[in-house]
Amino acid sequence: MTVYRRVAQLKTVEDFRAHLAALGIDIPIDEKLYHGPDAPLAQPYDVDGMRIGNRFAILPMEGWDGTRDGRPSDLTRRRWRHFGGSAAKLIWGGEAVAVRPDGRANPHQLLLNDDTLADLAELRESLIAEHRQRYGRSDDLLVGLQLTHSGRFARPNDKGRPEPIILYHHPLLDRKFGVPADLPVLSDNDVSQLVDDFVQAAKRSHKAGFAFVDIKHCHGYLGHEFLSAVDRPGRYGGSFDNRTRFLREIVAGIRAEAPRLRIAVRVSAADWLPFRAGTDGRGEPEVWSTARYPYAFGGDDTGLGIDLTEPRAFLDLLESLGIRLVCISAGSPYYNPHLQRPALFPPSDGYLPPEDPLAGVARQLALAADLKRHRPSLAIVGSGYSYLQEWLPHVAQAVVRSGGADFVGLGRLVLSYPEMPADLLAGRPLDRKRLCRTFSECTTAPRNGLVSGCYPLDPFYKELPESRMLTRIKNQTAPSDR
Numbered sequence: 001m002t003v004y005r006r007v008a009q010l011k012t013v014e015d016f017r018a019h020l021a022a023l024g025i026d027i028p029i030d031e032k033l034y035h036g037p038d039a040p041l042a043q044p045y046d047v048d049g050m051r052i053g054n055r056f057a058i059l060p061m062e063g064w065d066g067t068r069d070g071r072p073s074d075l076t077r078r079r080w081r082h083f084g085g086s087a088a089k090l091i092w093g094g095e096a097v098a099v100r101p102d103g104r105a106n107p108h109q110l111l112l113n114d115d116t117l118a119d120l121a122e123l124r125e126s127l128i129a130e131h132r133q134r135y136g137r138s139d140d141l142l143v144g145l146q147l148t149h150s151g152r153f154a155r156p157n158d159k160g161r162p163e164p165i166i167l168y169h170h171p172l173l174d175r176k177f178g179v180p181a182d183l184p185v186l187s188d189n190d191v192s193q194l195v196d197d198f199v200q201a202a203k204r205s206h207k208a209g210f211a212f213v214d215i216k217h218c219h220g221y222l223g224h225e226f227l228s229a230v231d232r233p234g235r236y237g238g239s240f241d242n243r244t245r246f247l248r249e250i251v252a253g254i255r256a257e258a259p260r261l262r263i264a265v266r267v268s269a270a271d272w273l274p275f276r277a278g279t280d281g282r283g284e285p286e287v288w289s290t291a292r293y294p295y296a297f298g299g300d301d302t303g304l305g306i307d308l309t310e311p312r313a314f315l316d317l318l319e320s321l322g323i324r325l326v327c328i329s330a331g332s333p334y335y336n337p338h339l340q341r342p343a344l345f346p347p348s349d350g351y352l353p354p355e356d357p358l359a360g361v362a363r364q365l366a367l368a369a370d371l372k373r374h375r376p377s378l379a380i381v382g383s384g385y386s387y388l389q390e391w392l393p394h395v396a397q398a399v400v401r402s403g404g405a406d407f408v409g410l411g412r413l414v415l416s417y418p419e420m421p422a423d424l425l426a427g428r429p430l431d432r433k434r435l436c437r438t439f440s441e442c443t444t445a446p447r448n449g450l451v452s453g454c455y456p457l458d459p460f461y462k463e464l465p466e467s468r469m470l471t472r473i474k475n476q477t478a479p480s481d482r
């Protein structure tokens with residue numbers, strides 16, 4: 001079994017560089033960190049007539065902890081207050097919020113309708129109030145809302161019962177996730193209705209005070225599935241033009257009905273074949289016997305390589321639609337999580353890393369850098385930094401300084417250590433005990449029907465009864481199939 005050297009064992013920037021060189025991995029890293037108003041990560045960024053006060057973005061992260069009717073709970077409010085208290089000046093969407101009931105990924109996902117609008121407005125206000133109280137101002141804080149339909153991964157009524165809504169039958173994903181062969185695909189008329197649901201949700205987001213909406217196109221959910229619907233007949237499949245019609249129609253609807261609302265897109269800019277645990281527990285690609293794998297948006301024909309021809313065209317399209325805010329992610333947490341959230345320890349339904357997780361980080365950094373070079377006028381947010389741990393600040397500064405991305409998106413790290421950006425910007429030493437070590441319990445918990453959170457490092461979650469349930473679940477799962 002391959003054992004990957006732990007990042008925490010690398011004591012100096014030189015060690016880190018030598019380790020990367022030995023692995024043949026290219027990740028930019030600065031030796032010296034700067035803080036104070038002139039620091040690269042403290043620089044403001046002007047976009048769409050708004051000033052964003054620094055270069056940290058909080059990535060969307062749901063907690064499977066809303067109420068049954070789609071409102072935030074105390075746990076949701078706590079997480080959003082932490083986002084506000086982090087010092088990051090761009091809040092990319094908060095978390096995925098379903099535009100209609102059948103689009104919820106779990107029965108506790110937030111839902112945006114007329115009944116929940118006021119609750120979501122309050123959620124946003126509490127984040128802003130926390131930020132203002134700690135940092136004295138919020139005029140340079142941009143808070144958006146991520147709008148989604150979970151499509152193939154919808155479980156709206158019972159967390160144990162998938163109720164997939166699909167655009168096409170995917171031979172591998174259908175088998176992997178038990179989609180019946182006779183399940184009807186969403187019709188073109190159904191898609192038109194869905195476009196309207198997104199537009200209505202965007203209008204409500206605007207009413208609730210959000211500065212932008214992210215029309216989610218990542219991680220295997222419905223927006224992302226449009227991009228790979230290469231053999232779907234009709235208006236929404238086949239050509240690139242047809243596969244992006246859904247987005248173009250939503251944008252046209254929002255421009256007509258909420259013209260002052262900014263629009264953003266988070267996209268999985270590269271995808272691969274689905275992976276599974278091999279006999280030794282390590283991830284390996286599902287067997288695909290046909291010559292060409294056509295379903296990976298941003299992937300090449302092998303299903304295990306990257307071809308950015310279409311993602312670059314997608315960014316051209318975004319720019320032509322007047323969209324300036326773009327967040328780059330990769331893959332899906334359901335079928336190739338090592339691409340999406342590089343981790344040393346897999347979640348209970350995952351597999352042992354098939355590569356050093358630093359390779360996953362490098363892949364995401366390279367994706368964002370390539371797309372930033374392609375469309376320099378777009379504000380690009382990168383993802384997948386948490387595995388860098390002690391070296392995250394050094395890499396983040398190097399990336400922003402060298403123009404590899406405009407914003408450093410933070411995911412899991414913010415669950416374990418929300419004040420990290422604040423500490424870094426102020427030049428305080430990092431609290432190493434709170435650095436996310438990618439134990440994946442924030443993913444294992446919801447996969448087993450529990451609320452998500454950082455159980456190993458956040459004392460609040462450690463004390464919850466769910467923590468003991470999670471320990472039992474982990475003990476029952478043999479390491480080889482975790």
Ligand SMILES: Cc1cc2nc3c(=O)[nH]c(=O)nc-3n(C[C@H](O)[C@H](O)[C@H](O)COP(=O)(O)O)c2cc1C
Nearest residue numbers: 059060061062095096341384385386410411412442
């Ligand atoms: C618990 C959890 C919930 C997440 N929820 C969302 C979500 O609602 N929307 C989304 O676009 N990404 C979601 N993600 C993915 C993160 O935004 C991010 O892309 C990923 O964790 C990689 O970044 P990191 O290395 O900083 O963690 C989630 C990730 C985690 C761990």
Ligand code: SF4
Nearest residue numbers: 436438439440442454
């Ligand atoms: S549970 Fe905590 S330490 Fe583990 S991956 Fe999630 S945030 Fe990181």
